[in-house]
Amino acid sequence: GAGVSQSPRYKVAKRGQDVALRCDPISGHVSLFWYQQALGQGPEFLTYFQNEAQLDKSGLPSDRFFAERPEGSVSTLKIQRTQQEDSAVYLCASSLDPGGTNNQPQHFGDGTRLSIL
């Protein structure tokens, strides 16, 4: 497909387990973003990649959260030793915009709904 693809769509894990969430951005999109959306809230920024470089990880809530994009396309968000407060929808977005003033909209995937028991 032509859109942003995320997998799995749903993930249930026990507290303390590690999880990995995958994002396939739109082909050719330089920028990739991860957001976390809690129930009843808007998405909140986690981290940003420009190609393979992670330029901003200021939104990651703790050092249990780790993201990578080794070849500048697919990205993985990993959460170690999950806790109940990690339960949320994790959204991935991509855009053509390499940063700077050439604003381009971000296009979102359908997200991964993570539930920690």
Place this chain on the structure above:
Amino acid sequence: DQQVKQNSPSLSVQEGRISILNCDYTNSMFDYFLWYKKYPAEGPTFLISISSIKDKNEDGRFTVFLNKSAKHLSLHIVPSQPGDSAVYFCAANSGGGATNKLIFGTGTLLAVQP
């Protein structure tokens, strides 16, 4: 501290009438604004955007107005259709930096009644 605010959690409109969704922001560095539409169990879908050098942008039934002095923007949908029923998010970013991360409001649930 909420930098982007959508003060109306919900809005109900009759089919064929105008829907007006409002958004306020506090950061004067924001220079690019977007509206997203979200259906349940789907990701946000980009709808329309506006740069701070403009005060209006129109795309079909959707028009976004920006009032920089009031730090306010609004989305007008005319005429409203039942398929427009969704949650609408306002978002903003400050271009020119290394990250074009979006700051989102909390959303407004629009219900268009047939």
